Amino acid sequence: xxxxxxxxxxxxxxxxxxxxxxxxxxxxxxxxxxxxxxxxxxxxxxxxxxxxxxxxxxxxxxxxxxxxxxxxxxxxxxxxxxxxxxxxxxxxxxxxxxxxxxxxxxxxxxxxxxxxxxxxxxxxxxxxxxxxxxxxxxxxxxxxxxxxxxxxxxxxxxxxxxxxxxxxxxxxxxxxxxxxxxxxxxxxxxxxxxxxxxxxxxxxxxxxxxxxxxxxxxxxxxxxxxxxxxxxxxxxxxxxxxxxxxxxxxxxxxxxxxxxxxxxxxxxxxxxxxxxxxxxxxxxxxxxxxxxxxxxxxxxxxxxxxxxxxxxxxxxxxxxxxxxxxxxxxxxxxxxxxxxxxxxxxxxxxxxxxxxxxxxxxxxxxxxxxxxxxxxxxxxxxxxxxxxxxxxxxxxxxxxxxxxxxxxxxxxxxxxxxxxxxxxxxxxxxxxxxxxxxxxxxxxxxxxxxxxxxxxxxxxxxxxxxxxxxxxxxxxxxxxxxxxxxxxxxxxxxxxxxxxxxxxxxxxxxxxxxxxxxxxxxxxxxxxxxxxxxxxxxxxxxxxxxxxxxxxxxxxxxxxxxxxxxxxxxxxxxxxxxxxxxxxxxxxxxxxxxxxxxxxxxxx
Amino acid sequence: xxxxxxxxxxxxxxxxxxxxxxxxxxxxxxxxxxxxxxxxxxxxxxxxxxxxxxxxxxxxxxxxxxxxxxxxxxxxxxxxxxxxxxxxxxxxxxxxxxxxxxxxxxxxxxxxxxxxxxxxxxxxxxxxxxxxxxxxxxxxxxxxxxxxxxxxxxxxxxxxxxxxxxxxxxxxxxxxxxxxxxxxxxxxxxxxxxxxxxxxxxxxxxxxxxxxxxxxxxxxxxxxxxxxxxxxxxxxxxxxxxxxxxxxxxxxxxxxxx
Numbered sequence: 001x002x003x004x005x006x007x008x009x010x011x012x013x014x015x016x017x018x019x020x021x022x023x024x025x026x027x028x029x030x031x032x033x034x035x036x037x038x039x040x041x042x043x044x045x046x047x048x049x050x051x052x053x054x055x056x057x058x059x060x061x062x063x064x065x066x067x068x069x070x071x072x073x074x075x076x077x078x079x080x081x082x083x084x085x086x087x088x089x090x091x092x093x094x095x096x097x098x099x100x101x102x103x104x105x106x107x108x109x110x111x112x113x114x115x116x117x118x119x120x121x122x123x124x125x126x127x128x129x130x131x132x133x134x135x136x137x138x139x140x141x142x143x144x145x146x147x148x149x150x151x152x153x154x155x156x157x158x159x160x161x162x163x164x165x166x167x168x169x170x171x172x173x174x175x176x177x178x179x180x181x182x183x184x185x186x187x188x189x190x191x192x193x194x195x196x197x198x199x200x201x202x203x204x205x206x207x208x209x210x211x212x213x214x215x216x217x218x219x220x221x222x223x224x225x226x227x228x229x230x231x232x233x234x235x236x237x238x239x240x241x242x243x244x245x246x247x248x249x250x251x252x253x254x255x256x257x258x259x260x261x262x263x264x265x266x267x268x269x270x271x272x273x274x275x276x277x278x279x280x281x282x283x284x285x286x287x288x289x290x291x292x293x294x295x296x297x298x299x300x301x302x303x304x305x306x307x308x309x310x311x312x313x314x315x316x317x318x319x320x321x322x323x324x325x326x327x328x329x330x331x332x333x334x335x336x337x338x339x340x341x342x343x344x345x346x347x348x349x350x351x352x353x354x355x356x357x358x359x360x361x362x363x364x365x366x367x368x369x370x371x372x373x374x375x376x377x378x379x380x381x382x383x384x385x386x387x388x389x390x391x392x393x394x395x396x397x398x399x400x401x402x403x404x405x406x407x408x409x410x411x412x413x414x415x416x417x418x419x420x421x422x423x424x425x426x427x428x429x430x431x432x433x434x435x436x437x438x439x440x441x442x443x444x445x446x447x448x449x450x451x452x453x454x455x456x457x458x459x460x461x462x463x464x465x466x467x468x469x470x471x472x473x474x475x476x477x478x479x480x481x482x483x484x485x486x487x488x489x490x491x492x493x494x495x496x497x498x499x500x501x502x503x504x505x506x507x508x509x510x511x512x513x514x515x516x517x518x519x520x521x522x523x524x525x526x527x528x529x530x531x532x533x534x535x536x537x538x539x540x541x542x543x544x545x546x547x548x549x550x551x552x553x554x555x556x557x558x559x560x561x562x563x564x565x566x567x568x569x570x571x572x573x574x575x576x577x578x579x580x581x582x583x584x585x586x587x588x589x590x591x592x593x594x595x596x597x598x599x600x601x602x603x604x
Numbered sequence: 605x606x607x608x609x610x611x612x613x614x615x616x617x618x619x620x621x622x623x624x625x626x627x628x629x630x631x632x633x634x635x636x637x638x639x640x641x642x643x644x645x646x647x648x649x650x651x652x653x654x655x656x657x658x659x660x661x662x663x664x665x666x667x668x669x670x671x672x673x674x675x676x677x678x679x680x681x682x683x684x685x686x687x688x689x690x691x692x693x694x695x696x697x698x699x700x701x702x703x704x705x706x707x708x709x710x711x712x713x714x715x716x717x718x719x720x721x722x723x724x725x726x727x728x729x730x731x732x733x734x735x736x737x738x739x740x741x742x743x744x745x746x747x748x749x750x751x752x753x754x755x756x757x758x759x760x761x762x763x764x765x766x767x768x769x770x771x772x773x774x775x776x777x778x779x780x781x782x783x784x785x786x787x788x789x790x791x792x793x794x795x796x797x798x799x800x801x802x803x804x805x806x807x808x809x810x811x812x813x814x815x816x817x818x819x820x821x822x823x824x825x826x827x828x829x830x831x832x833x834x835x836x837x838x839x840x841x842x843x844x845x846x847x848x849x850x851x852x853x854x855x856x857x858x859x860x861x862x
Binding site: 040042043046048049099103105109110113114115135138139142146147155157181244246247250251351354355358360467468469470473511512513514519520 | 616630631632633634637643644645648649650651652653654655656657658659660661662663677679699700701703705706710713714716718719721724728729730731732733736739740743744745746747780783
């Protein structure tokens with residue numbers, strides 16, 4: 001029997017990005033014994049990289065904005081695959097969550113009359129994003145972090161959670177993991193568990209995601225028997241850096257386009273005018289003059305096509321590059337230098353200025369940037385009850401990127417930070433209520449704990465296995481090539497075969513060195529989740545034989561109304577782990593009530 | 605292409621030494637890229653912290669050729685020719701290799717009394733952009749802790765850590781002190797518990813700040829002036845004796861906010 005350290009709480013929250021922090025605040029405020037567990041140091045989670053802003057229909061710039069308009073934008077942007085109830089709650093509650101941040105010390109940019117300034121972003125009809133220059137994520141995470149610290153929440157840093165552990169009745173009752181600094185094992189027992197682990201972009205070669213985004217939460221939920229939905233819906237952000245190679249994929253905020261930047265191909269053409277889908281034609285400018293008028297006054301013209309939803313823009317860039325009209329390093333040009341003054345650019349986009357100057361030697365106030373699509377965000381995730389964040393297994397609550405449904409097939413920019421706040425809070429309440437109603441002490445199954453520990457230490461026992469870094473690179477190459485932005489049935493079948501091989505090889509990796517702060521070993525323990533999530537994305541992509549939002553099939557280029565009515569649900573028997581047999585079935589999406597459906601009729 | 609040679613400190617709290625790694629150079633790389641390639645090909649257990657690789661999270665602080673810098677924002681082609689030395693931050697205890705125990709900073713964060721605004725009025729708080737710009741400058745801080753690392757008050761005097769919060773937290777106190785809506789008074793706290801007086805404004809913190817925050821000029825010196833006003837101005841002292849104080853007194857500033 002392996003030894004481990006034990007902790008007991010009412011509510012544990014795994015992940016300390018925006019959603020996890022917000023959930024912890026709520027659980028602690030309700031007087032529950034609350035622990036917040038994170039893989040890195042506090043305040044370093046991927047939320048810190050969010051740039052553009054947090055979407056909330058406060059109406060500070062355009063008084064005609066309201067939650068119904070935000071709701072409609074979100075659903076249309078998600079190609080109507082969204083869970084309508086989540087989209088409704090999100091649009092209704094986002095303004096309160098932003099005001100709450102302000103009361104906790106956030107300093108958003110201001111309007112001339114002293115209110116919170118809002119900026120334009122793709123797919124949002126009105127200027128709606130509260131922001132701090134282009135470092136809004138930092139402001140959000142620091143504000144929540146400082147709140148959590150002032151409330152004296154117990155925070156456990158640099159702790160990697162390996163598995164959720166249920167009790168004998170199948171109720172999620174805790175989690176097992178290890179301290180990265182020492183490599184010693186730890187078990188948290190809890191009456192309720194909140195997963196807020198973020199995304200899984202690290203399985204692709206070109207991604208905006210940090211090393212932490214390995215899909216731990218998606219995989220752990222699936223392994224615990226919870227349903228995942230729409231895992232094929234992965235967002236490729238249209239504008240990542242493409243050069244130098246070492247920073248390829250690094251995010252370039254949509255705020256560049258929101259603040260006046262335009263996309264051009266190698267011929268100098270503003271090509272987005274050629275890619276306006278039928279669904280958006282009535283609301284989109286059809287000349288450069290009209291688009292430029294719109295920037296100054298939204299009633300003087302229709303919106304610029306550069307600010308179509310991200311899936312549309314990413315596909316357009318992909319097509320331009322493939323047609324030979326790309327930039328020297330295989331992207332397109334994003335030009336704000338010729339359209340705004342250097343002072344304006346430096347004030348509105350300070351980190352973009354800094355990032356290009358330092359890393360690429362490009363002065364964005366004087367020359368265009370080169371950009372191309374980068375793997376950015378998981379719309380799919382754990383299936384949850386909209387109001388409480390409850391997953392389909394008892395005792396488990398989920399919020400943020402790891403949850404599915406809110407964004408449908410494509411997420412609008414700015415809706416992620418608001419999602420974290422709205423559903424982080426709701427999952428915190430859901431978990432607190434569940435924990436308060438659960439009698440007796442949680443008893444996580446000892447057999448499952450021991451199994452997880454044995455599995456985690458196995459790479460040290462093997463001496464001649466494969467290098468985890470090489471395996472990871474191969475996974476990234478394969479997913480980039482075969483399960484990228486444009487997919488075909490043949491390639492997806494090949495990817496599933498490759499994933500079988502990689503899974504067998506991952507079972508044989510070996511690592512050198514000791515347990516204390518050993519990144520090679522840490523990576524080896526991240527691989528099972530990455531492989532499981534990659535498989536879920538590939539299975540979903542194979543079975544969704546249509547193109548919708550972030551999921552594009554070359555062999556099925558149109559949206560299919562029948563697929564528009566279903567979530568692709570994936571599940572496997574509890575305890576199966578990375579070798580479990582995943583079932584994938586279509587199930588009807590929740591039906592929208594008539595009063596909301598009316599918002600989508602032609603007159604609107 | 606030519607090779608690069610890296611001298612990377614390897615070891616733990618019990619000691620260690622520099623290890624030399626040679627690998628082919630690649631165009632456009634930053635120091636962190638080379639560290640990653642060492643991990644992938646030569647030393648899988650080489651410990652370093654990193655997250656965003658974009659200068660936004662402040663995880664990958666190290667001393668590169670003796671100077672605290674973010675590994676992700678230091679381009680190899682801008683360093684002088686010859687071997688590059690990478691060592692952990694000196695002011696903090698070593699966990700392994702390039703990873704240090706920075707928990708000192710998280711302890712200091714707990715001592716800062718929370719932001720305490722008045723109740724939200726109908727229509728929301730109003731603040732002018734010009735009044736929050738200084739606070740926004742301080743809130744650019746990515747908590748890389750390089751200002752703490754380079755501050756000689758703690759770098760060379762471990763014993764000072766018990767009563768010296770350091771530059772990172774001086775800008776936090778200053779941010780709250782200058783916040784248009786805050787109702788707490790932290791001046792006495794920053795003088796006594798946070799040890800503001802021990803800073804003798806050598807500006808080392810400002811020099812290493814990757815966010816170019818003017819820590820000394822815009823936070824520490826104004827805070828020193830405010831502390832002096834609060835603690836040593838005889839006219840103000842007399843005024844306080846005669847009139848009742850308006851703000852919550854320093855000792856009453858609560859760590860847990862409203």
